Amino acid sequence: MTAEIQVTRALFDDVMVPNYAPAKLIPVKGQGARVWDQEGREYIDFAGGIAVSSLGHCHPALVNALKTQAEKLWHLSNVLTNEPALRLAKKLVDATFAEKVYFCNSGAEANEAAFKLVRRWALDNFDESKQEIISFGKSFHGRTFFTVTVGGQASYSDGFGPKPGAIVHAEFNNLDSVKALISDKTCAIVVEPIQGEGGIIPGDAAFLKGLRELCDQHNALLVFDEVQTGVGRTGQLYAYMNYGVTPDILTTAKSLGGGFPVGAMLTTTAIAQHLKVGTHGSTYGGNPLACAVAEAAIDTINTPEVLEGVLKNEAIFRECLATINAEHKVFAEVRGKGMLLGAVLNEQYKGRSREFFLAAADHGLFALVAGTDVVRFAPSLVITEAEIREGMKRFASAVAQVVKG
Structure with missing residues (x-):
């Protein structure tokens, strides 16, 4: 008979690779914007699993989609297609600039696919010299070796040997720094419309429009990494819609599955054709479980009620933070949009x-x-006003604790 495993935080240190340093508490249950740990203590969740839990914890639409699909079909591989994947792709195409969708399991995989695609597109249309990717300092695009090198934080990519080449970094929101780097050897510019890990820094509208124009002038593709900004987080289904700037490729994950691992790369038919059969793939990408949950997430989020609610919630957050700051004077500004x-x-x-x-x-x-x-x-995008205000009361106590030392 197998002995029951005693699950404590100490077990993490015994059995897990030490690349993370999680908190001492272990959550065991969630509902909406609230979470409970092993001791039964309740928490308000303003983290959302790092912008993932777009509908909070255990949202009935997502739970129902998962349960229903779990009794039908879990996995096939991409030798076969499946109904949830096709329905989700159709809804993403209908709601965005895109005409084609590629599914994977995460934001890093979506970006990996996008970066491989821009290189293949350039090779097919031009020659081997057109392979340079321009990215930005403080950017973050994932943890694969290719994506972490495109990302603009060397501390994440140093220490693993020779890095992929033909990647350069300009200064975010500085169009002149891009003009100094772009040339006929540039195949793509990769940008987050709001830098997430870099400090929640929104792109200026003129800057993002300028990137579009530079790409058009130099026969390069514009890639928007919307892994963190996408699926309603800024009050539009995707943040590019706030700017009136249409990318050639868009990557999405995090909020797309509401907590279930799923990612996607969206692009046009003309560009997509360069990933011919066999050039790229993902064993689990587009599996029926993930796509069924993501379809329910899109159906729930892509409504005027939810998207308008995101901006109303932003106003409440800003009001509460301003009140806290008036008393404690700890913040220089509040940046971002919507629920980011x-x-x-x-x-x-x-x-x-x-x-x-x-x-x-x-x-x-x-x-x-x-x-x-x-x-x-x-x-969560659908966090209630009561939950926001209760969470901000707790945050005010935390700020007071830090200020008082």
């Missing part, structure tokens, strides 16, 4: 975002950081 917000610490508290993050947990609130200077909030 960053409270930027002022000079007095610079470098101390983790202290606020830890204090929040002490007071029953899950928050995030975006670097050492920004406290990040990425909750």
Whole structure:
């Protein structure tokens, strides 16, 4: 008879690779924007699994989709297609600029596919010299070796040997820095419309429009990484819709599955044709379970009620943060849009975002950081006003704790 395993935080240190340092508490149940740990303590969730839990925990539409599909079909491989994948692809195409969809399991995989596609597109249409990718400092595009190198944070890509070449980094929101780098050897510009891990830094409208124009002038593709900004998080289904700038390729994940692993790359028919049969793939990509859940997420989120609600919730967040800041004077500004917000610490508290993050947990609130200077909030898109205000009361106590030392 197998002995029952005692699940404690200490077990993590015994059996898990130490690339993470999770909190001491272990959540066991969630409902909406609330989570309970092993001890029965309740938390308000302003983190959303890092902008993933778009409809909170155990949303009935997602639970029902998962249960229903689980009794039908789980996995096939891409030797065969399946109904949920085709329905989800059709809905994504109908709702965006895209004409073709590629499914995978994560944001990193979606970006990996996008970066391989821009290189293949350039090789097919031009020659081997047109392979350079322009990205931006402080950007983040995933943890595969290709995506982490395109990302603009060397600390994530250093220490693993020779990096993929023909990747250069300009300064975000500085169009002149891009003009200094772009040439006929450029195959693509890759950009987050709002930099997430880099500090919740929105792209200027003129900057993003300028990137579109530069790509058109130099026969390069514009890739929008919307892994964190997509699926309603900014009050539009995708953030590009806020700017009036249409990319050639868009990547999406996180909120797309509401917590179930799924990612997608969206593009046009003309560009998609360069990923011919056998050039790229994913064993689990587009599996029926993931696509059924993602379809339910899209159906629920892509409505005027939810998207307008995201902007109403943003206003409540900003109001509460302004009240906290009026008393404690810790933030220089609040950046971001919708349910992707960053409270930027002022000079007095610079470098101390983790202290606020830890204090929040002490007071029953899950928050995030975006670097050492920004406290990040990425909750459920359908979080209630009561939950926001209760969470902000707890955050106010956490801020007071840090301020008082």
